[in-house]
Amino acid sequence: MDETKFIFNRQRLGLYLDLIRWDRPAGWLLLLWPSLSALWIAKGGYPGLHLIFVFVIGTVLMRSAGCCINDVADEEFDRHVKRTANRPVTSGRVSVREAILLGVVLAFIAFLLVMTTNVVCVAWSFAALVVAIAYPYAKRFVSMPQAVLGIAFSFGIPMAFAAVNGGGLALLHFADAVPIYAWGLLMSNLFWVLAYDTEYAMVDRDDDLKIGIKTSAITLAKYDVFFVMFFYAVYLCTWWYLLDSRRPGVWINWSAILGAVQAALHYLLIRRREREGCFKAFRLNHWLGATLFAGVVLSYS
Numbered sequence: 001m002d003e004t005k006f007i008f009n010r011q012r013l014g015l016y017l018d019l020i021r022w023d024r025p026a027g028w029l030l031l032l033w034p035s036l037s038a039l040w041i042a043k044g045g046y047p048g049l050h051l052i053f054v055f056v057i058g059t060v061l062m063r064s065a066g067c068c069i070n071d072v073a074d075e076e077f078d079r080h081v082k083r084t085a086n087r088p089v090t091s092g093r094v095s096v097r098e099a100i101l102l103g104v105v106l107a108f109i110a111f112l113l114v115m116t117t118n119v120v121c122v123a124w125s126f127a128a129l130v131v132a133i134a135y136p137y138a139k140r141f142v143s144m145p146q147a148v149l150g151i152a153f154s155f156g157i158p159m160a161f162a163a164v165n166g167g168g169l170a171l172l173h174f175a176d177a178v179p180i181y182a183w184g185l186l187m188s189n190l191f192w193v194l195a196y197d198t199e200y201a202m203v204d205r206d207d208d209l210k211i212g213i214k215t216s217a218i219t220l221a222k223y224d225v226f227f228v229m230f231f232y233a234v235y236l237c238t239w240w241y242l243l244d245s246r247r248p249g250v251w252i253n254w255s256a257i258l259g260a261v262q263a264a265l266h267y268l269l270i271r272r273r274e275r276e277g278c279f280k281a282f283r284l285n286h287w288l289g290a291t292l293f294a295g296v297v298l299s300y301s
Helices: 003-019 026-043 049-073 096-114 119-138 145-154 156-165 171-177 180-203 205-211 216-246 250-270 275-299
Strands: none
Touching: 003 049, 003 096, 026 049, 026 145, 026 156, 026 180, 026 275, 049 096, 049 119, 049 156, 096 119, 119 145, 119 156, 145 156, 145 180, 145 216, 156 171, 156 180, 180 205, 180 216, 180 250, 180 275, 205 216, 216 250, 216 275, 250 275
């Protein structure tokens, strides 16, 4: 084997792994916990190994594809932001063409996984893809682009209900597989995304102001901390209400209480609006999602 070629290939692989944030799993965990919770709720308990596999691997793949799309869309912006200036695309180490191709391949593999569920879930996956592609460009036009991200990061919920309930339904009636309850869970989860992505936006606020990007941290200005906590409160209260209305029990109560304790910790981290504290608060959010997921699993055990 040509040693030079081997080293080159290994270096390219490292760049691609960096592009999809392989060493930062918090992003796909934030997507995963609500989707798995929805699977358990829709099924009324353990949803089976097949659906768990589809949603876990599909979530990792789609989050990775989303990173490729985001970095291509933000290539010119990222070079002016301290935290993102060295990303593979904006630094020129990975071409736009390579990033797009990688994103397409990853999304296609995820689509093949969805194809193993049912036609209703497949149909909803197209809507999820449209929202995912739209988000990177929303920050150019929408004052609260985190709301668009909230829909994108919550779309695993209706897809989970479709995967469980969609068998045998005609495609023309695919909406029947996703009840109003599922959309309530999506709206609840959207407030969680608003909370943690505002924390994330607070990290880059100074740079974003200079380059003209719109974010919730800029829009909310001096009320950012207040609204982050408000978003957490709405999320936890609505999530608890929706789950308690369907499966009342001590585990849902305890998971909501522990979630509130974690949200209070986030306040301590972000109240001074320091970059390190805000970024740490963002990265800790997957534990909040894991806590509420554990409450769901225990409630349906």
